[in-house]
Amino acid sequence: xxxxxxxxxxxxxxxxxxxxxxxxxxxxxxxxxxxxxxxxxxxxxxxxxxxxxxxxxxxxxxxxxxxxxxxxxxxxxxxxxxxxxxxxxxxxxxxxxxxxxxxxxxxxxxxxxxxxxxxxxxxxxxxxxxxxxxxxxxxxxxxxxxxxxxxxxxxxxxxxxxxxxxxxxxxxxxxxxxxxxxxxxxxxxxxxxxxxxxxxxxxxxxxxxxxxxxxxxxxxxxxxxxxxxxxxxxxxxxxxxxxxxxxxxxxx
Amino acid sequence: xxxxxxxxxxxxxxxxxxxxxxxxxxxxxxxxxxxxxxxxxxxxxxxxxxxxxxxxxxxxxxxxxxxxxxxxxxxxxxxxxxxxxxxxxxxxxxxxxxxxxxxxxxxxxxxxxxxxxxxxxxxxxxxxxxxxxxxxxxxxxxxxxxxxxxxxxxxxxxxxxxxxxxxxxxxxxxxxxxxxxxxxxxxxxxxxxxxxxxxxxxxxxxxxxxxxxxxxxxxxxxxxxxxxxxxxxxxxxxxxxxxxxxxxxxxxxxxxxxxxxxxxxxxxxxxxxxxxxxxxxxxxxxxxxxxxxxxxxxxxxxxxxxxxxxxxxxxxxxxxxxxxxxxxxxxxxxxxxxxxxxxxxxxxxxxxxxxxxxxxxxxxxxxxxxxxxxxxxxxxxxxxxxxxxxxxxxxxxxxxxxxxxxxxxx
Numbered sequence: 086x087x088x089x090x091x092x093x094x095x096x097x098x099x100x101x102x103x104x105x106x107x108x109x110x111x112x113x114x115x116x117x118x119x120x121x122x123x124x125x126x127x128x129x130x131x132x133x134x135x136x137x138x139x140x141x142x143x144x145x146x147x148x149x150x151x152x153x154x155x156x157x158x159x160x161x162x163x164x165x166x167x168x169x170x171x172x173x174x175x176x177x178x179x180x181x182x183x184x185x186x187x188x189x190x191x192x193x194x195x196x197x198x199x200x201x202x203x204x205x206x207x208x209x210x211x212x213x214x215x216x217x218x219x220x221x222x223x224x225x226x227x228x229x230x231x232x233x234x235x236x237x238x239x240x241x242x243x244x245x246x247x248x249x250x251x252x253x254x255x256x257x258x259x260x261x262x263x264x265x266x267x268x269x270x271x272x273x274x275x276x277x278x279x280x281x282x283x284x285x286x287x288x289x290x291x292x293x294x295x296x297x298x299x300x301x302x303x304x305x306x307x308x309x310x311x312x313x314x315x316x317x318x319x320x321x322x323x324x325x326x327x328x329x330x331x332x333x334x335x336x337x
Numbered sequence: 338x339x340x341x342x343x344x345x346x347x348x349x350x351x352x353x354x355x356x357x358x359x360x361x362x363x364x365x366x367x368x369x370x371x372x373x374x375x376x377x378x379x380x381x382x383x384x385x386x387x388x389x390x391x392x393x394x395x396x397x398x399x400x401x402x403x404x405x406x407x408x409x410x411x412x413x414x415x416x417x418x419x420x421x422x423x424x425x426x427x428x429x430x431x432x433x434x435x436x437x438x439x440x441x442x443x444x445x446x447x448x449x450x451x452x453x454x455x456x457x458x459x460x461x462x463x464x465x466x467x468x469x470x471x472x473x474x475x476x477x478x479x480x481x482x483x484x485x486x487x488x489x490x491x492x493x494x495x496x497x498x499x500x501x502x503x504x505x506x507x508x509x510x511x512x513x514x515x516x517x518x519x520x521x522x523x524x525x526x527x528x529x530x531x532x533x534x535x536x537x538x539x540x541x542x543x544x545x546x547x548x549x550x551x552x553x554x555x556x557x558x559x560x561x562x563x564x565x566x567x568x569x570x571x572x573x574x575x576x577x578x579x580x581x582x583x584x585x586x587x588x589x590x591x592x593x594x595x596x597x598x599x600x601x602x603x604x605x606x607x608x609x610x611x612x613x614x615x616x617x618x619x620x621x622x623x624x625x626x627x628x629x630x631x632x633x634x635x636x637x638x639x640x641x642x643x644x645x646x647x648x649x650x651x652x653x654x655x656x657x658x659x660x661x662x663x664x665x666x667x668x669x670x671x672x673x674x675x676x677x678x679x680x681x682x683x684x685x686x687x688x689x690x691x692x693x694x695x696x697x698x699x700x701x702x703x704x705x706x707x708x709x710x711x712x713x714x715x716x717x718x719x720x721x722x723x724x725x726x727x728x729x730x731x732x733x734x735x736x737x738x739x740x741x742x743x744x745x746x747x
Contacts, residue, residue, distance in 0.1 A: 190519035206513040
């Protein structure tokens with residue numbers, strides 16, 4: 086083989102190697118990176134929304150409407166607007182939950198086992214509303230690979246609680262690889278029993294963020310029970326006075 | 338031959354032995370006079386508590402309520418209940434009516450949660466139905482239309498609350514939502530059973546209907562009947578009548594079909610029969626032993642009287658009568674002493690407070706035995722019968738004594 090032929094062979098070999106390498110991702114995302122991108126989408130500086138909660142159980146269906154305000158992922162206020170619950174409010178400040186009822190002379194602060202009670206008979210508990218530290222602060226994340234959920238490719242990530250201050254010791258979430266939103270979440274007990282399933286059905290995009298506006302929670306400990314949340318309108322990044330999340334405001 | 342006279346004379350030949358035999362049966366009889374009186378008192382107590390606080394003599398409820406009772410299905414209620422109470426008031430069998438809403442609740446006080454059982458009642462009716470005044474130890478009855486409650490003193494003590502204090506409770510509404518309301522304590526009650534004392538409070542029916550979003554419905558209607566009427570018959574008739582009144586979703590049941598507590602007491606009553614049988618048989622062993630000893634000792638006498646013409650069956654009858662007299666006298670004495678011991682307790686009662694603490698049954702802590710025909714006459718007849726029958730076996734042995742062999746010993 087002469088010099089020119091050798092040069093040609095080397096060039097072909099290099100080209101083949103480059104084309105092979107280009108089919109591989111330059112950097113595969115870690116579980117932590119996926120979660121960071123997920124949280125960037127679903128945690129808003131401020132948000133105001135209106136929606137309804139459709140609770141289905143063995144006795145039939147019940148619809149409750151609400152308005153809500155949120156600041157970050159540590160403060161939120163929900164006010165119920167349907168006839169039966171009109172004027173009732175739930176204030177969340179970090180891990181504290183306060184309930185206001187128009188007929189009660191005092192605000193009820195939920196603690197301990199009371200946090201595991203369901204919100205208005207739904208499949209969501211008050212404890213589900215707590216938290217606020219980022220997932221990575223509370224959980225160790227492990228990438229389990231990819232799976233398809235509702236026809237969309239998702240990262241499957243398993244979370245194990247680092248300590249005790251979380252509602253679920255273990256969670257598995259399926260995060261859309263394109264939109265970085267949850268498509269499905271499973272919550273487990275310490276004994277690895279599936280306690281709840283959350284499925285996201287619809288999404289919206291605002292100010293560069295994509296987040297779910299319709300999702301269903303099923304409490305697997307109850308038979309024939311599910312709760313559908315529908316966010317009918319939502320605005321993010323708006324002005325909300327911090328005083329809205331005070332106990333004084335709660336009783337107005 | 339007058340066997341009765343002979344038997345009566347014979348038992349006085351060895352008075353001490355006869356008294357010993359009598360006392361064995363007598364002690365058993367005395368014990369069971371008290372025990373059966375106690376059970377009867379318990380039955381009456383449970384019946385009163387169930388009629389007054391739990392089931393009435395007859396209870397009307399939605400047909401599906403009991404099936405989902407553990408889920409507190411307030412939506413399975415009695416709609417337009419006043420229409421029903423008006424009709425019931427006009428029925429001759431009905432003495433008193435109590436429309437009620439029962440609801441489990443959580444009371445939040447200074448960071449602690451207390452589980453309680455609430456009841457919405459019409460205090461105008463309830464004053465008579467429960468004879469409420471006898472249970473109020475402090476304060477007054479709440480007024481209908483006001484956010485006032487009567488709280489059992491055990492619950493108030495646990496929450497560290499007193500007259501005039503407020504508390505807020507949270508519970509599930511009829512629409513399966515949640516609601517909370519604040520009540521003021523206007524009265525404290527003390528009931529005689531722990532199931533009520535530790536967790537019970539009563540609020541005006543209209544306020545409970547309001548905060549549970551019940552509209553014009555209640556969860557049950559309790560009925561007490563006039564004394565001549567049978568609960569079973571009335572419940573059966575009312576069940577049919579409800580359908581005629583265009584209320585097919587409602588059912589009427591008598592109290593014995595609802596509560597398990599009364600069934601347990603009735604079962605205990607039946608078990609006591611068996612225990613009494615054992616005790617009387619035990620007491621009878623003394624008589625049996627006495628009879629066997631007597632027959633052995635009086636072999637010569639048996640031989641003599643047989644030789645003089647008394648037949649085998651007559652000998653058996655003679656010894657049987659001796660045993661019968663001992664049993665009858667022992668039982669009679671036992672019953673009379675039992676009545677003497679039991680009678681003061683029927684007036685002053687017996688306090689089982691410590692033993693009944695935490696017992697979640699509708700049995701009062703203080704019980705009054707009730708003397709009746711069963712605990713007196715029946716115990717006498719039962720113990721006499723068992724002791725006599727048990728003595729029959731050794732009596733029959735006396736007929737097997739051969740006169741020739743018996744006389745040979747002379």
